[in-house]
Amino acid sequence: xxxxxxxxxxxxxxxxFLVGDSEEECLRLARRLMEELGLPDHDVISLQFRGLGxxxxxxxxxxxxxGEYGWLKEGNASGG
Amino acid sequence: xxxxxxxxPRTRRVLLAPLDPVHDVGLKLIKKQLEARGHQVTLLPPDLxxxxxxxxxxxGRYDCLLVSRTVGYESAEILARLADLLxxxxxxxxxxxxxxxxxxxxxxxxxxxxxxxxxPGTPPEAAVAFVEEAPPRHDEEALSLQKPDLCALYxxxxxDTVIGDAARELARGIVxxxxxxxxxxxxxxxxxxxxxxxxxxxxxxxxxxYLHLCGDEVVAMRRGQPPPHGRxxxxxxxRRALGLFARGRGWQPLTVTGYQRLPVxxxxxxxxxxxxxALHAVVAARWGAQGTVxxxxxxxARQEGLxxxxxxxxxxxxxxxxxxLQFFREATGNDLLWQVRAHRGLNxxxxxxxxxxxxxxxxxxxxxxxxxxxxxxPERLLVDAVAAMRLAARYGLxxxxxxxxxxxxxxxHKAIAGMLAVVATAxxxxxxxxxxxxxxxxxxxxxxGYMEQDYVDWNAAKVIALRRIIDAxxxxxxxxxxxxxxxxRVQSAVTTSLHAGLAASLGVDAITIASTDEAYSRxxxxxxxxxxxxxxxxxxxxxxGEARVSPTTRAEKLAEQLLEGVAGTLRxxxxxxxxxxxxxxxxxGTREEGGNPGRAGRGTVTRSAPQ
Numbered sequence: 001x002x003x004x005x006x007x008x009x010x011x012x013x014x015x016x017f018l019v020g021d022s023e024e025e026c027l028r029l030a031r032r033l034m035e036e037l038g039l040p041d042h043d044v045i046s047l048q049f050r051g052l053g054x055x056x057x058x059x060x061x062x063x064x065x066x067g068e069y070g071w072l073k074e075g076n077a078s079g080g
Numbered sequence: 081x082x083x084x085x086x087x088x089p090r091t092r093r094v095l096l097a098p099l100d101p102v103h104d105v106g107l108k109l110i111k112k113q114l115e116a117r118g119h120q121v122t123l124l125p126p127d128l129x130x131x132x133x134x135x136x137x138x139x140g141r142y143d144c145l146l147v148s149r150t151v152g153y154e155s156a157e158i159l160a161r162l163a164d165l166l167x168x169x170x171x172x173x174x175x176x177x178x179x180x181x182x183x184x185x186x187x188x189x190x191x192x193x194x195x196x197x198x199x200p201g202t203p204p205e206a207a208v209a210f211v212e213e214a215p216p217r218h219d220e221e222a223l224s225l226q227k228p229d230l231c232a233l234y235x236x237x238x239x240d241t242v243i244g245d246a247a248r249e250l251a252r253g254i255v256x257x258x259x260x261x262x263x264x265x266x267x268x269x270x271x272x273x274x275x276x277x278x279x280x281x282x283x284x285x286x287x288x289x290y291l292h293l294c295g296d297e298v299v300a301m302r303r304g305q306p307p308p309h310g311r312x313x314x315x316x317x318x319r320r321a322l323g324l325f326a327r328g329r330g331w332q333p334l335t336v337t338g339y340q341r342l343p344v345x346x347x348x349x350x351x352x353x354x355x356x357x358a359l360h361a362v363v364a365a366r367w368g369a370q371g372t373v374x375x376x377x378x379x380x381a382r383q384e385g386l387x388x389x390x391x392x393x394x395x396x397x398x399x400x401x402x403x404x405l406q407f408f409r410e411a412t413g414n415d416l417l418w419q420v421r422a423h424r425g426l427n428x429x430x431x432x433x434x435x436x437x438x439x440x441x442x443x444x445x446x447x448x449x450x451x452x453x454x455x456x457x458p459e460r461l462l463v464d465a466v467a468a469m470r471l472a473a474r475y476g477l478x479x480x481x482x483x484x485x486x487x488x489x490x491x492x493h494k495a496i497a498g499m500l501a502v503v504a505t506a507x508x509x510x511x512x513x514x515x516x517x518x519x520x521x522x523x524x525x526x527x528x529g530y531m532e533q534d535y536v537d538w539n540a541a542k543v544i545a546l547r548r549i550i551d552a553x554x555x556x557x558x559x560x561x562x563x564x565x566x567x568x569r570v571q572s573a574v575t576t577s578l579h580a581g582l583a584a585s586l587g588v589d590a591i592t593i594a595s596t597d598e599a600y601s602r603x604x605x606x607x608x609x610x611x612x613x614x615x616x617x618x619x620x621x622x623x624x625g626e627a628r629v630s631p632t633t634r635a636e637k638l639a640e641q642l643l644e645g646v647a648g649t650l651r652x653x654x655x656x657x658x659x660x661x662x663x664x665x666x667x668x669g670t671r672e673e674g675g676n677p678g679r680a681g682r683g684t685v686t687r688s689a690p691q
Contacts, residue, residue: 050334051328052325053328053607
């Protein structure tokens with residue numbers, strides 16, 4: 001039986017509000033956050049800065065279309 | 081419009097190139113703006129290769145090349161190829177190049193050596209600034225907001241004379257009944273007023289007087305004991321927070337209301353911590369909120385007296401203390417309409433005093449809701465509410481009159497009748513009340529099936545009925561869409577925004593909106609949840625513009641039904657010995673319906689003269 005990440009259909013989105021002084025700083029923080037979470041393959045989907053910080057949504061693709069899906073691995077596909 | 085000679089920039093020759101199969105509207109918008117400012121612009125056709133774009137750039141003497149790329153696939157490869165070709169052709173030293181579009185990230189552009197990169201959502205003005213080599217037009221200048229007066233346009237003329245006469249008769253009775261009555265709450269309000277103008281020595285004496293009017297737990301807190309699961313916030317932490325919030329306020333807010341002047345959009349705060357509250361409020365203001373509503377703890381509303389100090393705790397609601405209120409005002413600046421609620425507990429008149437002293441713009445008073453749905457004894461709260469309304473009139477603080485007893489099951493016509501009696505009392509005392517019907521999926525609506533068909537007609541009926549009764553401001557709350565939210569974020573944002581669209585369609589003066597965490601009750605609301613609701617509301621306002629959501633004919637019938645019910649309830653109240661007796665007797669909601677006369681403060685009213 002695989003881990004829970006194997007059962008993620010495609011991607012993991014992280015959404016939060018980051019406190020920072022500029023859009024650039026918040027962008028760096030968003031990326032560092034994903035690195036710290038162990039998700040180096042990520043993309044900043046949206047980031048809106050309006051002073052004080054940014055509303056941010058960062059995505060880590062675990063499986064891209066055409067890849068080898070964890071949820072189809074032996075033992076996972078049968079619901080084990 | 082062309083730039084005026086005084087502001088006209090040097091004319092540039094600009095080449096615009098869409099590296100996509102079809103034209104990018106962004107380049108067309110940029111072209112229009114550049115030409116309006118006198119620049120010479122050439123827009124290439126779409127679907128050219130990097131080689132063809134390079135040849136076109138070589139053929140003219142351009143100052144700038146703006147390239148757009150919307151399609152994501154192979155963007156990096158194509159833009160890298162273009163960068164190499166431009167370099168190879170020797171164009172880069174004399175021509176500035178920027179790339180933009182949905183597929184572009186500024187850092188990608190920088191990696192490839194372009195002079196600028198404009199990602200999704202970049203306004204055309206940024207490209208214009210690039211061409212003109214002007215500083216990018218950020219929104220860093222704080223907007224000087226004109227805080228609206230929600231009551232200014234209204235005469236408070238009673239249009240329905242039957243209802244108006246009954247409400248006014250009840251109001252005169254309430255004022256006469258409250259004459260000479262006092263409570264620990266009204267006495268503390270008097271002490272609080274004296275404290276505001278006292279010197280240090282006198283304040284110490286007044287503090288002792290105040291403590292004699294407080295419950296034990298409040299006395300302990302005023303003597304320095306933090307609240308359970310709470311702490312006092314130190315000076316250094318306060319200083320850092322104020323510095324941070326001052327920087328955050330230096331950004332122009334997004335505009336939520338768009339084409340519509342109204343409604344003014346309020347958000348609620350009350351995380352338990354004044355610092356977190358201020359962060360949420362500053363964030364909400366940057367995303368377009370125009371007002372905030374302070375929620376105090378339910379626990380505190382049932383205590384005699386208010387704590388003091390800059391104090392936080394980890395339960396619901398943020399304490400009213402003079403220091404917390406002052407901090408919030410200082411942290412958030414003066415560009416938000418600020419409501420401090422005084423409506424339901426044992427500290428109602430005193431709250432008005434501290435709210436006014438801290439610079440609040442609005443308060444909230446309704447003894448009917450506070451006693452039938454808020455847990456305070458009707459006699460106690462009615463005396464305190466009259467005192468609070470007098471203070472609100474003196475300080476020039478308008479207040480809304482809520483009808484939240486509907487959430488407990490009280491029928492809307494009874495809640496509205498109670499609200500109107502309070503509105504009449506407020507007018508009798510020279511105050512400026514605001515009607516606050518609930519936009520909610522109330523128990524009554526569920527049981528009677530008023531909202532089975534839609535969420536429009538029943539809410540619209542309340543506004544239609546109120547408009548026929550009195551010419552007064554209307555501020556549906558609180559929050560709009562109450563009991564229609566779920567914990568799912570998208571659903572929550574959508575239901576809030578659609579109710580906001582309905583409110584805008586009905587032309588009401590203000591709304592209070594929930595965050596997308598409205599239905600989540602196992603933890604505090606998050607800053608992101610506030611942003612999401614505001615963005616959703618902004619989108620619906622943008623979608624509607626000056627168009628309107630139209631109720632069905634059923635709304636008219638429901639409004640007529642409400643008018644009849646309101647008139648009947650007021651008649652029933654007039655048959656009681658006093659308005660206070662009417663509250664105990666269930667005229668404004670029986671126990672079975674959900675109107676439960678509260679017990680907090682029972683037996684604390686004293687009278688200086690027999691009534």
